[in-house]
Amino acid sequence: MGAKIKKMWADAPLKKSYEAVIIGGGVHGLAAAYFLARDHGLTDVAVIERRYIGFGGSGRNTTIVRANQRSKQNVPLYDEGLKLWPVLIKELDYNLMFFNSGNLNLAHSEGGLNGMRLAVSTAQFMNVGSQLLTPKECKELVPLLDISDRPTWPVQGGMYHPPGGTLRHDAVVWGLAKGAYARGVHIHQGLEAKAIKLEDGKVAGVETDRGFISTPRVLNAAGGYSPQVSAMVGIKLPIHVITLQAMVSEPLKPFLNTLFSSGEYHVYANQSLRGEIVTGAHMDPWPTYTTDSSAYFIKHQAEALVQLMPALKGTKFMRLWAGLTDMTPDMAPILDGNDHVPGYYMDCGWGYFGFKSGPISGRYMAKFMVDGEPPDMLKPFTLRRYENNRFLGEIATPVYYGPWN
């Protein structure tokens, strides 16, 4: 006791100019800053965050990481991201509390199972662990699951993805901030970007509420607010901002080792290391910047959970919250830059997949910002794919075949 608390990062003086300015102090922005410094020696970087780091989606997601997406462009990126976590834990010397719970998606119809067959085939082709399970095998993984014909939509099978799991999201933000700060990155909290100044059509700097910062490179990593940052340089994004709601129950004895989800019931749940049931998925489909929860969500979530797991009847919920998601039409991100406006980079449109992909997209975006040319991995994620009608096929996941849509 009495040991002096060592700060992991501290306030830095706001300089008049930086080599790169990153708007948004979440997982993506901090990861990009960290990898700019680590891989490219670019330490003259500022991360500017209007609130405090991890205030937005980085601190509001439900911490699930997985790589069982559908399209051949997405899976390699997420798979590499999944393999990066253990490396980061060592490198940052920070316990991100990775729990390899595996990920079980349930199907309740032939359409749902067919969607899973597509996803499993893609995953196996890409050498990502994923397999189809019968209802009985699902019950072996999740013993309290009701696989009888009692629920409105009985379980018909499942897709099991063993490499998936959960982390502690705050620790990811803090660990990356610690790593970036140790390499000389300036983290400015409570600093709002007001405008991006262009000269001869190129990025010249960022106007903030504490003065002008001149810089040749700006990264938009503002999550739910990315359309507004993008509007500062006159680029309209194909994003609509809606909220995702989640909640946790009272702590219970350990009974659920595997994260399970159901697209058709529109619910996912896992038991945190503290024993709470973390559950969510409800999205009200109209754009909003409020982070209010709704009674409709609580009722829906309780119904869906009790249908799938009757033993949870009577469990009390403790906390609920909501976060902003920047949804694109094809459920795939926009990783682009140096194209419409030289010097302006975008790492946005992650919707509700932003957390699992944070460090890996930060690493590729850092390379992109140094080279000025997109790495091969990011080429499919260009903004121009929408006008060229080259959507990524992510929307064909089982989640989108359900009675609710």
Add this chain to the structure above:
Amino acid sequence: MSFTITCPICGKRNIYEFRFGGEDRGPRPFKNEANPEEWYDYIHARSNPAGVQPEMWFHRDGCGVWFAIERDTTTNQEVEKEGGDS
């Protein structure tokens, strides 16, 4: 965050009776001859204001009418129409 939307026929009703129909950007600005950028701008690009947005709604679980209102996306409150005409 439950709130109400005013249907021109049924009056103020619970939000969950309605389907959101997108930002109201008026009539299509071109006929069929448009280049990919114009199509992109019309179909996908959104302004996402944090503030008052004109938008379309559909009274799905009600009278089935499509209509336009203005709503503040930071408070989810409808903007009252002056005089009640339009």
